[in-house]
Amino acid sequence: MKILVTNDDGVRAPGIAALADALDTLGEVEVVGPSEGQSGAGHGITFLEPLTAERVSIGASRQAWSVAGTPADCVKLGINELLPSAPDLVVSGINAGANRGVDVLYSGTVAAAAEAALMGIPSVAVSLEAADTFDFKGAGAWALRVVAPVLPLGMPKGTMLNINVPAASRVEARGIRLVPQSLLAWEDSYQRRQDPRGRDYYWLSGAVPAPDTGNLTDLRALEEGWVTVTPLQFDLTDHARMNVWRDLWTI
Amino acid sequence: MKILVTNDDGVRAPGIAALADALDTLGEVEVVGPSEGQSGAGHGITFLEPLTAERVSIGASRQAWSVAGTPADCVKLGINELLPSAPDLVVSGINAGANRGVDVLYSGTVAAAAEAALMGIPSVAVSLEAADTFDFKGAGAWALRVVAPVLPLGMPKGTMLNINVPAASRVEARGIRLVPQSLLAWEDSYQRRQDPRGRDYYWLSGAVPAPDTGNLTDLRALEEGWVTVTPLQFDLTDHARMNVWRDLWTI
Numbered sequence: 001m002k003i004l005v006t007n008d009d010g011v012r013a014p015g016i017a018a019l020a021d022a023l024d025t026l027g028e029v030e031v032v033g034p035s036e037g038q039s040g041a042g043h044g045i046t047f048l049e050p051l052t053a054e055r056v057s058i059g060a061s062r063q064a065w066s067v068a069g070t071p072a073d074c075v076k077l078g079i080n081e082l083l084p085s086a087p088d089l090v091v092s093g094i095n096a097g098a099n100r101g102v103d104v105l106y107s108g109t110v111a112a113a114a115e116a117a118l119m120g121i122p123s124v125a126v127s128l129e130a131a132d133t134f135d136f137k138g139a140g141a142w143a144l145r146v147v148a149p150v151l152p153l154g155m156p157k158g159t160m161l162n163i164n165v166p167a168a169s170r171v172e173a174r175g176i177r178l179v180p181q182s183l184l185a186w187e188d189s190y191q192r193r194q195d196p197r198g199r200d201y202y203w204l205s206g207a208v209p210a211p212d213t214g215n216l217t218d219l220r221a222l223e224e225g226w227v228t229v230t231p232l233q234f235d236l237t238d239h240a241r242m243n244v245w246r247d248l249w250t251i
Numbered sequence: 252m253k254i255l256v257t258n259d260d261g262v263r264a265p266g267i268a269a270l271a272d273a274l275d276t277l278g279e280v281e282v283v284g285p286s287e288g289q290s291g292a293g294h295g296i297t298f299l300e301p302l303t304a305e306r307v308s309i310g311a312s313r314q315a316w317s318v319a320g321t322p323a324d325c326v327k328l329g330i331n332e333l334l335p336s337a338p339d340l341v342v343s344g345i346n347a348g349a350n351r352g353v354d355v356l357y358s359g360t361v362a363a364a365a366e367a368a369l370m371g372i373p374s375v376a377v378s379l380e381a382a383d384t385f386d387f388k389g390a391g392a393w394a395l396r397v398v399a400p401v402l403p404l405g406m407p408k409g410t411m412l413n414i415n416v417p418a419a420s421r422v423e424a425r426g427i428r429l430v431p432q433s434l435l436a437w438e439d440s441y442q443r444r445q446d447p448r449g450r451d452y453y454w455l456s457g458a459v460p461a462p463d464t465g466n467l468t469d470l471r472a473l474e475e476g477w478v479t480v481t482p483l484q485f486d487l488t489d490h491a492r493m494n495v496w497r498d499l500w501t502i
Contacts, residue, residue, distance in 0.1 A: 042293035042323070043356045050444070050452040072293070072357075077453055081441050102369055104487055105294045106323075111356075118353055118436045149499050158434060159489045176500035180488040183409060185369045190332050193301070201301040202328055229500060231489035236355055237431040238410045238482035248400050249427035249480060 001027030004078055004087035004116070008038040008071040008095060008108025015094035015136045017059030019126060022140030023091060026147075030087070031064035032078035034071055034108075039097075041108035043115070044070040051077055071112035079119065089151075090116035093126030094136050094143070098164045100127075100218035100228060101182035101209070113160040114234060122155040124163060129222060131167035139165040142227050146176055162230045164218060170225045177226040182217035184209035252278030255329055255338040255367070259289040259322040259346060259359025266345035266387045268310030270377060273391030274342060277398075281338070282315035283329035285322055285359075290348075292359035294366070295321040302328055322363035330370065340402075341367035344377030345387050345394070349415045351378075351469035351479060352433035352460070364411045365485060373406040375414060380473060382418035390416040393478050397427055413481045415469060421476045428477040433468035435460035 003023050007016040011033030020029045032053075038044075046069045056066045065082050067074045071092065079086055092112040099107040109125050116123035124147060128139040142165045150161065162181075166174070186206035193201055211220035218228040254274050258267040262284025271280045283304075297320045307317045316333050318325045322343065330337055343363040350358040360376050367374035375398060379390040393416045401412065413432075417425070437457035444452055462471035469479040 037299075040296045040298055042295040042321075042362065044293040044295050045291045045357050045455070047291055047455040047457070048288075050454045051441075052450065052452050070293075073455075076439055076455065077441060080439055081443065081453055102485065105362075105365065105369075105485060106296050111293065114356065118356075118434075120436075146500065150496075153499075156489075156492065159492055178493060178496055178500060180490065180493065181486055183369075183486055185371075188327055188331055190302075190328060192332060199303065201303050202332055203301045204296070204298040204324075204327065206298070231492040231496065232487040233489040233492070234353065234356060234487065235432055235434055236483040236485065236487075238407075238484040239431070241407065241410055241482040241484070242429060242431065245401075245429055245482065248404075249397065249429060 001089060002085060002087045003027050003029045004083065004090045005029055005031045006071055006074045006092050006112045007033050008041055008112065010034055010037040011056060011064050011066045012058055015096055017062065018136035018140050019091060019094045020062060022144055030083055031058065031062060032067060032074045032082055033064060034074055035066040035068045038070055038108040040106050041070045042106050043072055043111035045072050046070060053077065053082060071108035072115040075112050075115040087121060090121055090123040091126065094139050095127035096134055097130045098127050098222055099125065099162065100164045100222050101184055104162060104181060104232060110162060117158055117160040118234060120157045123160040125160065126163045128165045129167040131169065135168035138168055146227065146229050159231050159233050162232050164222050164228045166222055166225050174225040176229060177221045178229050179216055179218045179221045181230050182212050182219035184212060184219060252340060253336060253338045254278050254280045255334065255341045256280055256282045257322055257325045257343050257363045258284050259292055259363065261285055261288040262307060262315050262317045263309055266347055268313065269387030269391050270342060270345045271313060273395055281334050282309065282313065283318060283325045283333055284315060285325055286317040286319045289322055289359040291357050292321045293357050294323055294362035296323045297321060304328065304333060322359035323366040326363050326366040338372060341372050341374040342377065345390050346378035347385055348381045349378050349473055350376065350413065351415050351473050352435055355413060355432060355483060361413060368409050368411040369485060371408045374411040376411065377414045379416045380418040382420065386419035389419055397478065397480050410482050410484050413483050415473050415479045417473055417476050425476040427480060428472045429480050430467055430469045430472045432481050433463050433470035435463060435470060
């Protein structure tokens with residue numbers, strides 16, 4: 001099995017090397033990551049300017065492609081140009097910080113896996129809850145445990161897996177839960193400060209929303225110490241609303 | 252009614268001024284746009300560095316906020332800091348180029364409206380098919396015709412409207428169609444070139460997929476000359492797959 005590994009924290013981030021190491025047991029791994037950190041890049045792509053790519057060394061002794069672009073660019077360019085053949089699986093991460101709830105819309109880690117899913121390639125995003133120290137090796141082992149039963153079944157075209165692993169200090173007691181994405185928005189605020197010339201500038205300072213009290217979502221399950229698995233798809237159509245509004249425009 | 256207008260082509264782009272002019276008839280318009288073009292920015296947000304904002308003049312005689320950030324940043328910062336009170340409606344556009352099918356995942360125009368929807372504010376994205384000349388005024392009039400019957404009904408929290416208008420030369424004969432998002436991926440390719448130092452660089456050169464032959468989607472309806480309306484929501488959970496995989500992880 002050929003596996004493309006990417007991320008949004010940059011090709012030199014420790015999480016991507018740990019993920020590649022974990023996946024070596026599953027197949028032949030190629031790493032294509034962004035040259036710079038791309039946290040919060042969303043599903044950005046580069047088409048108004050060109051991309052460049054170079055070979056770099058990462059981790060203990062691994063060659064990788066470093067792409068001066070977004071995570072989604074890494075997947076597009078990797079598959080179309082850089083890799084000798086199309087991968088059977090694309091895995092993105094391990095992100096330093098969770099990507100649950102509406103984070104999936106902002107996350108470059110998730111966008112890279114989404115890009116592969118749109119191309120019809122099975123894909124997975126792996127994120128590790130923020131803590132003082134990140135146990136990427138432990139998170140990689142959890143990712144393998146999640147992926148193991150899915151690979152033989154296959155994944156439907158256009159669907160990806162979004163995996164979140166709790167911080168190491170909290171994960172021991174629990175296991176894996178299949179949960180839907182929470183829709184709770186971050187509680188955003190900005191800190192307004194002044195630069196030395198007296199001009200305002202603004203730092204985003206969002207707070208994680210209090211976990212949902214109804215259904216068990218990825219937000220609450222992660223908070224409770226579960227490894228969360230959420231299958232994501234990319235038809236955003238509000239089909240229920242389509243029915244309600246069916247006769248609204250009769251021009 | 253208070254209306255926040257934003258876009259991804261930059262606050263000085265002609266489409267945002269035309270949209271603001273069209274919406275003056277509906278209420279009190281405030282413009283908050285990115286200082287630079289952000290096409291393909293996706294749902295990127297800025298949180299690792301601060302944002303700055305300044306007042307600028309756009310169009311014939313309109314004051315606007317210019318934010319050195321992404322379209323989603325404009326909505327977050329506009330609502331949290333720049334505007335005197337929260338808007339009742341957020342409208343993003345008019346984008347110079349269509350945003351249908353999987354474009355909605357890459358589009359900063361759509362992301363700005365999505366950001367408002369996540370905040371529980373009714374929102375609309377408006378895009379105009381590319382052509383030699385862009386009739387933004389005509390597209391603004393179509394956007395008003397689409398929005399008119401929805402405003403009295405209200406929009407469900409978390410849902411936005413995605414509107415695409417065909418190029419002026421093709422729109423006369425048709426009307427408005429409520430259609431789902433197409434899931435067809437772009438047919439990507441890269442042109443590999445060499446810089447003067449002999450290093451490779453890559454230009455993304457995607458082709459619009461051939462329209463779906465099954466259900467009428469936004470991709471095909473726009474191709475056929477209809478103004479398309481698609482309600483979008485942001486729960487990406489693949490609920491059908493949740494049922495299939497319910498007992499897969501029993502660790």
